Amino acid sequence: MIIAVDGPAASGKGTIARALAQHYGLPHLDTGLLYRAVAANVARLELDGAIEADAVAACDFDEALLDDPILRSDAIGSLASVVSAHPLVRAALFHRQKRFAYQPGGAVLDGRDIGTVIAPDADAKLFIRATPNIRAKRRHAELRAHGSTISLDKVLADIRARDLRDSTRSNAPLVPANDAALLDTSFLSIEASVQRAIAIVEARLQA
Numbered sequence: 396m397i398i399a400v401d402g403p404a405a406s407g408k409g410t411i412a413r414a415l416a417q418h419y420g421l422p423h424l425d426t427g428l429l430y431r432a433v434a435a436n437v438a439r440l441e442l443d444g445a446i447e448a449d450a451v452a453a454c455d456f457d458e459a460l461l462d463d464p465i466l467r468s469d470a471i472g473s474l475a476s477v478v479s480a481h482p483l484v485r486a487a488l489f490h491r492q493k494r495f496a497y498q499p500g501g502a503v504l505d506g507r508d509i510g511t512v513i514a515p516d517a518d519a520k521l522f523i524r525a526t527p528n529i530r531a532k533r534r535h536a537e538l539r540a541h542g543s544t545i546s547l548d549k550v551l552a553d554i555r556a557r558d559l560r561d562s563t564r565s566n567a568p569l570v571p572a573n574d575a576a577l578l579d580t581s582f583l584s585i586e587a588s589v590q591r592a593i594a595i596v597e598a599r600l601q602a
Contacts, residue, residue, distance in 0.1 A: 399572070412505035
């Protein structure tokens with residue numbers, strides 16, 4: 396069974412995907428971490444993420460990098476949105492994601508193009524969304540908890556900029572798959588969001 400969970404930053408897709416993976420006993424991949432790893436490599440090598448050749452050169456990274464806390468920083472997240480717009484970067488990471496999705500027994504993947512590009516024939520597809528203001532407040536609280544002093548206005552501006560980049564890029568834009576179930580978490584608790592997601596998957600499996 397393959398479950399595709401897509402959505403913008405801070406929508407709750409990662410939390411929901413992890414909960415679904417635990418509920419169904421499936422392996423989980425946060426595909427955004429792959430692009431964040433490329434971004435971190437770009438920064439480490441002092442390359443320019445806006446230049447496709449530089450971003451592609453940073454795609455060869457050690458798996459251990461995926462566990463580095465720096466990947467969760469807002470600066471790396473913003474840079475990841477830049478490098479992920481390059482078609483050759485997406486191509487370089489495509490097969491790694493595809494192999495994970497189609498491993499024996501299936502998997503849960505969350506990202507921005509899982510249901511449209513990576514696993515278009517997934518058994519269940521969810522598109523998680525929330526208002527930009529709600530998402531900014533969530534991300535701001537998360538960053539503050541890790542010691543960041545970034546302002547809420549700056550976080551909101553970054554989220555709006557990332558949404559624009561992700562949804563307007565020519566290659567694998569952030570859009571719901573035609574057959575994805577929409578789940579708005581703006582005013583739902585984590586528990587309610589997860590229960591709603593499980594109900595959606597169950598309905599898809601019984602359809």
